[in-house]
Amino acid sequence: MADVTAEPVRIAIVGAGNIARSHARAITSQAEAAAPAPATIVAAMDVDQSQLGTFCAEFHIPGGYGDLGTLLSQARPDLVHICTPPSTHHPIALECLRGGASVLTEKPPTISLREFDELAAAEQRPPWFATVFQHRFGAGQRRLKQLAASGALGRPLIAVCHTTWFRDQAYFDVPWRGRWDTEGGGPTMGHGIHQMDMLLDVLGDWTEVSAIARTQARTMPTEDLSLAHVTFANGAVASVVNSVLSPREESYLRFDFERATVEVTHLYGYSDDDWRLTPAPGCEADVTAAWKHAADGGGGDAHSSHAAQFARVLAALRDGRRPPVSPSEARRTMALIAGIYASAFTRRPVAPADLGPPAAFYTAMNGGHEAW
Ligand SMILES: NC(=O)c1ccc[n+]([C@@H]2O[C@H](COP(=O)([O-])OP(=O)(O)OC[C@H]3O[C@@H](n4cnc5c(N)ncnc54)[C@H](O)[C@@H]3O)[C@@H](O)[C@H]2O)c1
Incomplete structure (x- = not known):
């Protein structure tokens, strides 16, 4: 090299x-x-x-x-x-x-x-x-991650992670889409992956997931929607929806901490204006000041975009450092997706330890199952 x-x-x-x-x-x-x-x-x-x-x-x-x-x-x-x-x-x-x-x-x-x-x-x-998980790299997400890690927002309690998008049947006529062997899943793997990655970027390791998934309206082998409840090692819980059946499209993340609610509503990329901070009663001055003054994680783009991630990838390579997003971070998101599918197919709660090498869901996202 x-x-x-x-x-x-x-x-x-x-x-x-x-x-x-x-x-x-x-x-x-x-x-x-x-x-x-x-x-x-x-x-x-x-x-x-x-x-x-x-x-x-x-x-x-x-x-x-x-x-x-x-x-x-x-x-x-x-x-x-x-x-x-x-x-x-x-x-x-x-x-x-x-x-x-x-x-x-x-x-x-x-x-x-x-x-x-x-x-x-x-x-x-x-x-x-x-x-590539470009939505980690806009200023709002970096600021939230920093404030969550510093404790300025208090303990994370409950979160909502919605990918409610719309894809018609023609979208799935492209031969590789909506198939287990070529795409590895439906909207959970192909679309919601971005928002779930943002959720895990802030809340860290997950410990258990319970999910349902089904093919509600499109004709394809994979799901066209999934719903999951996720528990995190830090005690927070999250509700996740992944859909390609939703005519009013939205990507929505909401984090309720002890001291504030932080929300972002966007579609395929956010800017600073898409973030909303609501301090808890009595925390207005502190939390607002902390949000305003939080460093944006090293400067750069307020928007989430490929360019924002690439700038960091190139800087890391030129400095001889690991470029983002690292395998350990990306794997955690992939494991949550495998866990959602495993739970939906087996109708049981699933922990990361259930997804190790002998497990069918380690080898294939559908664990060898064909229909819901
Ligand atoms: N990060 C994002 O926001 C985002 C958005 C859209 C798509 N994607 C991802 O990007 C990838 C590509 O999606 P797309 O919409 O650009 O698909 P696409 O079908 O438009 O383009 C894929 C291209 O790859 C070529 N190709 C197929 N097999 C190949 C091979 N073995 N070697 C070399 N070329 C090959 C095809 O001929 C085609 O030109 C997918 O993984 C998709 O999930 C990411």
């Missing part, structure tokens, strides 16, 4: 579809905003030649490849952004890590805990294995 402290980080993007464009735009805008540029896109790869050609032309990418091995040996990227459908993340990431390139993979990082653990074990630090 090149000395990334001196030169721009050499990035390759694998998968040249929808989300790859957000990646390319975010990298390009950072390269244009700073001198010397923190990163440069040296190559892209896609199994679809026409997608690849359009993408390389659109973002002036010099190397277009139809094969990952050739990309790795010829373009020698420091970092590979994986923007392909979920079931392809594991083989692509493994090949990159074994080839000496760090990996930043789109969510969900893998479609099972077993695959996830294989990637975590393949890290040689560097190369690193990181997951």
Whole structure:
């Protein structure tokens, strides 16, 4: 791997579809905003030649490849952004890590805990294995995390985590969506994962989950909704809803601490205006001042966005530090999703210890079950 402290980080993007464009735009805008540029896109790869050609032309990418091995040996990227459908993340990431390139993979990082653990074990630090969870990186979430950790808000008591989005049947006609073997689940895995990751980013380790899931209105093998109750090691409890059946779409998180309620209401990304703080009676002055003066976690973007996360990933790589989001953090979110599916299929409460290697839900998110 090149000395990334001196030169721009050499990035390759694998998968040249929808989300790859957000990646390319975010990298390009950072390269244009700073001198010397923190990163440069040296190559892209896609199994679809026409997608690849359009993408390389659109973002002036010099190397277009139809094969990952050739990309790795010829373009020698420091970092590979994986923007392909979920079931392809594991083989692509493994090949990159074994080839000496760090990996930043789109969510969900893998479609099972077993695959996830294989990637975590393949890290040689560097190369690193990181997951895209961009909503951790807006100022509001960083401020909340800091105040929660410092105790300024008191004990966390109860939380609400709603991903109530709308996806019509045509959305699931894309062959990889809504299938266990290609997406690893429905809205719990594909959509609510963002909000549940924010929930766990603030509340930490979970200890038990009870859930139901079903296919209520769409025709697909996975769920189109799930509901869960989650208990945390710190004693807090949370109610989680994941749906793609909700015409008035919203992402909503609410944290009730002893000393304040903190809420964020947004859809696919928040800014500072989307956060609301309600101090408990008698705590108005303290809590309002603490929220106002809390550092934003190192400066940067008020918005949650790929660019906000990438800035931190690039800074970490250039400093020789682990880039976010780390495997241990991403795994906790993946384990909660596995726990929701395990509880929904077995109709029992599930703890993290129930999801270890011999468990069926370790190997596949549906634990080998086919229908609800
Ligand atoms: N972070 C977010 O907010 C966010 C939003 C949307 C999608 N995503 C994630 O991004 C990923 C891609 O989603 P998308 O909507 O861009 O999909 P897409 O179908 O638009 O694009 C995927 C691309 O990958 C290519 N591809 C498929 N298999 C490949 C392989 N083995 N090697 C190389 N290229 C391959 C396809 O030809 C296609 O061009 C998914 O994991 C999805 O969950 C994340």
